[in-house]
Amino acid sequence: LLGLASFSEGVDLPGKYLTHVVIAKIPFSVPDDPVDATLAEWIQKRGGNPFMEISIPDASLKLVQATGRLLRSEEDSGKITILDKRLxxxxxxxxxxxxxxxxxxxxESD
Known part of the structure; x- marks a missing residue:
């Protein structure tokens, strides 16, 4: 079974049904949401960094959720591979x- 980003939420494949999670890229949100744009503008006006204060925490939460698909119980084990070299x-x-x-x-950087 091969799934893309949509499989990082709401999927429960316990035990041997899921032994390897491959994440192609860091799950950054698409930067076209008007609410996020307004928040980013507000942060920037206050001297902050919208990327570090919005994008990174959001991507972090999504990355944790995506990796969490692998380990659903104490008996589960497997491998997580993140292909994005930006890490x-x-x-x-x-x-x-x-x-x-x-x-x-x-x-690995190869």
Whole structure:
């Protein structure tokens, strides 16, 4: 079974039904929501960084939810692969990695 971003919510495949979650990219929201645009403008006017204060926390929450598809019970195990190189090439990547539960971590840049 292969699923895209829509599988990161509302799917429960316990045990051997799901042993590997592959996440193609960091789940950033599409930046066309007028409410988010207004909030971003407000943050920026106050000297803040909308990307770090809106986009990163939102992507972090979505990433945690997507990785959580794998481990639904204490008996579940498997592998999570995140293909987006920005996790290791961008400064904000560490914030996203640090937001994940304490999985065994292997970083590869190839």
């Amino acid at each position: 290791i090439t961008k400064r904000y990547g560490k914030n996203l990695i640090d937001s994940l539960p304490p999985y065994k971590l292997t970083l």
